[in-house]
Amino acid sequence: MKMVEPYELVQVKHPDGKKYEFFFHRSRFPTGKKNVLSKVTELKDGTLSGYIYVGHLPEYDHHPKRTKMGYLPIKHFTADQLEKLLKKVTERCHTYM
Numbered sequence: 001m002k003m004v005e006p007y008e009l010v011q012v013k014h015p016d017g018k019k020y021e022f023f024f025h026r027s028r029f030p031t032g033k034k035n036v037l038s039k040v041t042e043l044k045d046g047t048l049s050g051y052i053y054v055g056h057l058p059e060y061d062h063h064p065k066r067t068k069m070g071y072l073p074i075k076h077f078t079a080d081q082l083e084k085l086l087k088k089v090t091e092r093c094h095t096y097m
Contacts, residue, residue: 010024019039021037022035023036029056033056036086036090037050038052040074048074054089055071056070057088
């Protein structure tokens with residue numbers, strides 16, 4: 001996925017062979033999570049389905065679609081909206097070695 005290339009995320013294929021997980025290799029969120037995108041798959045119409053982690057962003061604390069684990073479904077985002085959110089999500093993480 002071209003959208004995640006600038007963020008150097010590790011891509012792992014789900015056991016079902018259709019979905020992907022994207023996570024930090026050398027960084028993590030303040031909450032300790034490393035997973036950025038979860039259960040991502042491309043739909044027939046070219047859009048993406050899956051979840052993006054926003055649990056560390058206070059502006060999404062009361063979002064009606066946010067899950068208890070801090071994820072937000074990405075299927076309702078345009079490519080541009082998702083790219084902006086991905087940038088915001090990855091900017092607020094901690095690097096470690």
